[in-house]
Amino acid sequence: MSYSVGQVAGFAGITVRALHHYDEIGLLVPSERTHAGHRRYNDADLDRLQQILFYRELGFPLDEVAVLLDDPDVDPRAHLRRRHELLTARIEKLQNMAAAVEHAMEARKMGINLSPEERFEVFGDKDPEQYREEAEQRWGDTAAYTESQRRAATYTKEDWKRIQAEVDDWQERYAALVSAGGQPSGEAAMDLAEEHRQHISRWYFEVPYEMHRCFAEMYVSDERFKAYYDTMRAGLAEHLRDAILANADRHGS
Numbered sequence: 579m580s581y582s583v584g585q586v587a588g589f590a591g592i593t594v595r596a597l598h599h600y601d602e603i604g605l606l607v608p609s610e611r612t613h614a615g616h617r618r619y620n621d622a623d624l625d626r627l628q629q630i631l632f633y634r635e636l637g638f639p640l641d642e643v644a645v646l647l648d649d650p651d652v653d654p655r656a657h658l659r660r661r662h663e664l665l666t667a668r669i670e671k672l673q674n675m676a677a678a679v680e681h682a683m684e685a686r687k688m689g690i691n692l693s694p695e696e697r698f699e700v701f702g703d704k705d706p707e708q709y710r711e712e713a714e715q716r717w718g719d720t721a722a723y724t725e726s727q728r729r730a731a732t733y734t735k736e737d738w739k740r741i742q743a744e745v746d747d748w749q750e751r752y753a754a755l756v757s758a759g760g761q762p763s764g765e766a767a768m769d770l771a772e773e774h775r776q777h778i779s780r781w782y783f784e785v786p787y788e789m790h791r792c793f794a795e796m797y798v799s800d801e802r803f804k805a806y807y808d809t810m811r812a813g814l815a816e817h818l819r820d821a822i823l824a825n826a827d828r829h830g831s
Contacts, residue, residue: 580610580618590627605644636664722783741781748773753811762820771825787826794822
């Protein structure tokens with residue numbers, strides 16, 4: 579079985595002109611020609627073309643591709659391992675690029691006007707808008723959500739650093755409280771619950787105690803929120819819910 583230059587160009591998604599060029603420089607010389615001089619490619623030619631296109635995709639110039647394919651000292655198994663290593667490295671690079679783009683897109687939606695470097699500096703591997711979709715679904719048409727978007731759009735890098743530092747500090751202290759056996763109805767837990775409410779009110783939108791109660795129930799009923807808090811300390815989501823409810827009761831709500 580052999581194939582015309584047009585068929586091969588169609589198979590490989592390249593131009594006939596490219597195949598002519600590969601022939602002219604000796605990179606891919608078709609195994610057969612018709613009586614009229616037309617190029618015909620067999621399966622071995624297609625295998626070689628596949629390897630050429632692989633290395634071209636990785637950015638190798640054609641002269642280096644020729645050396646890689648024609649070196650008699652290259653072990654075929656070593657050659658395959660090398661291709662696998664290059665492909666794995668390329669995949670990792672693309673995944674990292676995709677993650678950076680996703681962070682940039684999410685931050686832009688939230689109104690975080692920071693460069694990619696600044697966003698990673700502030701948030702690390704955390705998604706600053708982890709629950710944006712959930713918030714939009716639940717409260718997208720509310721004044722509170724609109725206010726949070728308005729405020730977020732005005733914050734500088736230093737503001738976001740301060741917000742994240744407050745979150746990290748609160749999480750550390752609450753996890754320590756749970757580890758020490760502090761009760762949700764205890765003064766310390768209720769004070770931390772109040773601090774949690776005030777943090778949201780200060781940076782995003784005003785949180786009345788009744789709304790804070792709703793948040794508390796969501797932190798346990800929604801698996802995403804529960805996982806977020808329980809990663810700080812096992813059982814912390816339920817503990818925080820009870821502390822928020824106790825704090826709301828303490829303030830007469």
